[in-house]
Amino acid sequence: xxxxxxxxxxxxxxxxxxxxxxxxxxxxxxxxxxxxxxxxxxxxxxxxxxxxxxxxxxxxxxxxxxxxxxxxxxxxxxxxxxxxxxxxxxxxxxxxxxxxxxxxxxxxxxxxxxxxxxxxxxxxxxxxxxxxxxxxxxxxxxxxxxxxxxxxxxxxxxxxxxxxxxxxxxxxxxx
Amino acid sequence: xxxxxxxxxxxxxxxxxxxxxxxxxxxxxxxxxxxxxxxxxxxxxxxxxxxxxxxxxxxxxxxxxxxxxxxxxxxxxxxxxxxxxxxxxxxxxxxxxxxxxxxxxxxxxxxxxxxxxxxxxxxxxxxxxxxxxxxxxxxxxxxxxxxxxxxxxxxxxxxxxxxxxxxxxxxxxxxxxxxxxxxxxxxxxxxxxxxxxxxxxxxxxxxxxxxxxxxxxxxxxxxxxxxxxxxxxxxxxxxxxxxxxxxxxxxxxxxxxxxxxxxxxxxxxxxxxxxxxxxxxxxxxxxxxxxxxxxxxxxxxxxxxxxxxxxxxxxxxxxxxxxxxxxxxxxxxxxxxxxxxxxxxxxxxxxxxxxxxxxxxxxxxxxxxxxxxxxxxxxxxxxxxxxxxxxxxxxxxxxxxxxxxxxxxxxxxxxxxxxxxxxxxxxxxxxxxxxxxxxxxxxxxxxxxxxxxx
Numbered sequence: 255x256x257x258x259x260x261x262x263x264x265x266x267x268x269x270x271x272x273x274x275x276x277x278x279x280x281x282x283x284x285x286x287x288x289x290x291x292x293x294x295x296x297x298x299x300x301x302x303x304x305x306x307x308x309x310x311x312x313x314x315x316x317x318x319x320x321x322x323x324x325x326x327x328x329x330x331x332x333x334x335x336x337x338x339x340x341x342x343x344x345x346x347x348x349x350x351x352x353x354x355x356x357x358x359x360x361x362x363x364x365x366x367x368x369x370x371x372x373x374x375x376x377x378x379x380x381x382x383x384x385x386x387x388x389x390x391x392x393x394x395x396x397x398x399x400x401x402x403x404x405x406x407x408x409x410x411x412x413x414x415x416x417x418x419x420x421x422x423x424x425x426x427x428x429x
Numbered sequence: 430x431x432x433x434x435x436x437x438x439x440x441x442x443x444x445x446x447x448x449x450x451x452x453x454x455x456x457x458x459x460x461x462x463x464x465x466x467x468x469x470x471x472x473x474x475x476x477x478x479x480x481x482x483x484x485x486x487x488x489x490x491x492x493x494x495x496x497x498x499x500x501x502x503x504x505x506x507x508x509x510x511x512x513x514x515x516x517x518x519x520x521x522x523x524x525x526x527x528x529x530x531x532x533x534x535x536x537x538x539x540x541x542x543x544x545x546x547x548x549x550x551x552x553x554x555x556x557x558x559x560x561x562x563x564x565x566x567x568x569x570x571x572x573x574x575x576x577x578x579x580x581x582x583x584x585x586x587x588x589x590x591x592x593x594x595x596x597x598x599x600x601x602x603x604x605x606x607x608x609x610x611x612x613x614x615x616x617x618x619x620x621x622x623x624x625x626x627x628x629x630x631x632x633x634x635x636x637x638x639x640x641x642x643x644x645x646x647x648x649x650x651x652x653x654x655x656x657x658x659x660x661x662x663x664x665x666x667x668x669x670x671x672x673x674x675x676x677x678x679x680x681x682x683x684x685x686x687x688x689x690x691x692x693x694x695x696x697x698x699x700x701x702x703x704x705x706x707x708x709x710x711x712x713x714x715x716x717x718x719x720x721x722x723x724x725x726x727x728x729x730x731x732x733x734x735x736x737x738x739x740x741x742x743x744x745x746x747x748x749x750x751x752x753x754x755x756x757x758x759x760x761x762x763x764x765x766x767x768x769x770x771x772x773x774x775x776x777x778x779x780x781x782x783x784x785x786x787x788x789x790x791x792x793x794x795x796x797x798x799x800x801x802x803x804x805x806x807x808x809x810x811x812x813x814x815x816x817x818x819x820x821x822x823x824x825x826x827x828x829x830x831x832x833x834x835x836x837x838x839x840x841x842x843x844x845x846x847x848x849x850x851x852x853x854x855x856x857x858x859x860x861x862x863x864x865x866x867x868x869x870x871x872x873x874x875x876x877x878x879x880x881x882x883x
Binding site: 267291293294295297298299302305308310312316325331335336347350353354356359360361363364366367368370371372373374375377378379381382383384385388390392393394395398400427 | 439441444470489573575576580581584585587588591592595596602603606608610611626627628630631633634635636637638639640641644645648649651655659690739774799860863864867
């Protein structure tokens with residue numbers, strides 16, 4: 255069955271949350287809560303209550319990036335120093351650990367930051383082409399709820415959105 | 430104290446006000462830009478003359494090998510600290526008054542670092558060999574010394590610059606999407622479309638954005654501290670009298686924060702006027718900023734005294750002589766000017782009547798930075814003038830006009846970059862101001878606190 259996309263715009267965040275709660279409670283055939291996307295001009299962490307906790311994996315990228323950066327720095331520096339073995343060191347170690355810690359630390363941070371950004375792009379699905387159901391009002395002051403469901407669910411979506419004072423409902427045939 | 434921001438500002442109005450700033454600033458904007466260009470012209474002329482004639486025209490010599498170039502390099506590195514560091518610290522502390530002012534402060538960081546980087550090249554003289562600064566191992570048989578703080582400097586500054594740029598950019602993505610949605614044609618539209626990466630403000634994007642921004646903020650705090658500690662190590666790890674002081678790293682970090690805060694005050698006043706940001710860069714926010722600057726000024730004063738006391742009560746007679754030379758010799762006027770501008774003048778900031786008096790604050794903030802620039806000069810030149818060996822003493826060296834011209838022009842370069850940034854990108858974070866307004870209006874309505882507010 256072909257899927258349809260609907261974007262409803264709300265002025266009031268509480269109404270949008272109430273609409274999401276009702277969509278969840280209505281147990282609509284041909285609609286899954288994972289197919290609901292909330293679009294907002296600011297972050298609303300409290301929406302997780304109704305959308306359900308969704309894991310964020312950016313921290314894993316951070317961990318990998320920071321560790322890789324630190325290891326890379328240490329091996330780069332100590333490898334270069336190990337090549338100096340023929341130079342006279344006056345009894346000092348060929349690979350001195352305390353000063354090498356400084357560069358290891360800097361690259362730990364650099365790796366952490368770079369790979370965190372990479373992780374963010376991957377996890378947030380960016381860069382992306384904007385969906386055709388997008389309203390510039392969402393970046394201004396309105397809340398958008400984008401849903402995807404079967405043809406049969408469209409009427410119920412509209413009823414719920416209208417009940418919760420949606421300002422506008424846009425519709426598009428799904429892919 | 431009044432409100433940091435009005436809770437009843439319409440969100441659409443916030444967009445409109447900030448977008449107006451990038452389209453039609455006051456005429457003063459163009460005047461500032463022209464002055465900046467003229468200043469750059471002076472510096473470029475001096476640099477061309479120095480490049481074609483040789484480093485001798487800078488009047489540096491065997492004793493005074495660093496002089497104004499490295500002093501100003503450290504000044505700009507220091508200036509870069511407050512933007513990103515304060516933004517990150519205040520973000521972690523949930524101090525939401527940072528929201529209208531952090532964007533330009535972060536931009537200040539980026540452009541200060543870029544300006545500082547220029548001085549490395551100017552100081553080198555042989556511009557065509559600038560890539561030798563990059564310590565990639567052994568291939569050129571240069572044998573980079575990875576134990577040297579100068580090599581650490583390069584790594585630290587490159588890390589700080591790239592991380593600060595990313596921090597600035599990531600924090601700007603939702604605002605770039607607003608620009609994309611509201612500007613209808615031309616190169617700006619294309620720029621914002623590409624840079625906003627297709628941001629739509631979905632719950633998935635915000636969730637990942639929050640964690641990413643928080644994580645980078647956590648990284649940037651120790652990074653910023655490490656960068657200026659490492660710059661301090663350039664001095665503290667050497668054996669020059671006046672430099673070999675244990676308290677140098679915290680002293681440098683405090684000095685950096687101090688000059689950065691003073692610069693934020695100056696730029697706050699300029700942007701508030703030029704871009705008509707009276708609704709966002711409010712006097713209560715200025716008051717908080719001024720109090721913070723005052724507190725940091727007192728920390729810097731304390732660390733200054735600690736430094737002098739360490740030398741005075743220490744056993745290094747040369748360092749003691751050097752301190753006396755600084756206070757009584759040919760550098761005495763500049764030394765005492767540094768003490769006046771750095772420690773005495775900020776006492777004004779403790780008085781309520783001055784904390785929101787913008788014309789006075791504008792002048793005072795500039796003078797504080799004059800003091801902080803003098804501090805860097807007073808660290809470098811007197812030590813070179815009066816070192817360990819009497820046959821290297823050179824008390825009469827005075828930087829040439831070429832040096833002064835390049836230093837003068839660097840302020841124009843910074844101003845140009847900064848003002849162009851503010852014209853192309855939103856210098857007030859629209860989405861964060863909306864968050865601030867939203868949370869404050871919720872608090873007013875006695876609604877329960879928002880879970881997970883970061």
